[in-house]
Amino acid sequence: MNILTEQLPTAVEIDDVVYDLDTDFRTCLNIILAFEDPELTSYEKQMVMLELLYKEIPENTREACRLGVKFLDCGEDPEANAAQNEGPGRLYSFNQDAKYIYSAIKQSHGIDFETVDYLHWWKFSYMFLDLREDCFFHRLIHLRRQKNLGKLTKEEKELYYRIQDIVDVPEVRTTEEQIVASEFMRLLKQGKNEAE
Numbered sequence: 365m366n367i368l369t370e371q372l373p374t375a376v377e378i379d380d381v382v383y384d385l386d387t388d389f390r391t392c393l394n395i396i397l398a399f400e401d402p403e404l405t406s407y408e409k410q411m412v413m414l415e416l417l418y419k420e421i422p423e424n425t426r427e428a429c430r431l432g433v434k435f436l437d438c439g440e441d442p443e444a445n446a447a448q449n450e451g452p453g454r455l456y457s458f459n460q461d462a463k464y465i466y467s468a469i470k471q472s473h474g475i476d477f478e479t480v481d482y483l484h485w486w487k488f489s490y491m492f493l494d495l496r497e498d499c500f501f502h503r504l505i506h507l508r509r510q511k512n513l514g515k516l517t518k519e520e521k522e523l524y525y526r527i528q529d530i531v532d533v534p535e536v537r538t539t540e541e542q543i544v545a546s547e548f549m550r551l552l553k554q555g556k557n558e559a560e
Contacts, residue, residue, distance in 0.1 A: 378428060379423070389488035392488075468502065471496060
């Protein structure tokens with residue numbers, strides 16, 4: 365679809381039935397925040413998406429989930445994007461970076477979300493992808509990318525160590541993954557202590 369010549373989607377068709385979507389950026393951000401939540405299971409994340417995105421949940425929930433993710437990816441094929449996204453690691457979090465994203469969009473596009481009743485998710489996403497280089501969030505993304513690639517300059521390293529708590533994006537791990545990692549570290553320490 366071409367955003368310049370076509371209306372942005374507000375519904376999807378599943379099994380010859382048209383289902384209206386809640387396309388407001390706030391709704392979609394809440395879905396993404398659920399997907400970032402390590403305490404939710406995959407099933408719970410899918411249910412959050414179905415309940416928030418669809419005004420009426422389709423019977424074919426498998427296809428509804430596939431099309432829901434495609435909608436959140438602004439019409440791009442999720443499987444194709446997964447192959448392309450193997451880059452320098454996680455560069456932002458809508459949860460951790462909310463205040464920087466808010467100010468970056470206000471600075472770059474003059475939009476104050478407090479005064480916006482409705483904004484289509486795709487419009488928000490396109491603005492998010494086109495932020496001014498002189499805003500803090502854009503510089504933060506650059507710093508994270510350079511760090512993840514191991515290419516920080518001397519000046520960037522100094523900046524990184526000054527604002528490390530802002531720069532580092534925590535890994536999203538499920539409770540089970542955290543337990544496995546903790547047990548691994550415990551066994552590693554135990555083995556180290558026995559060797560000494």
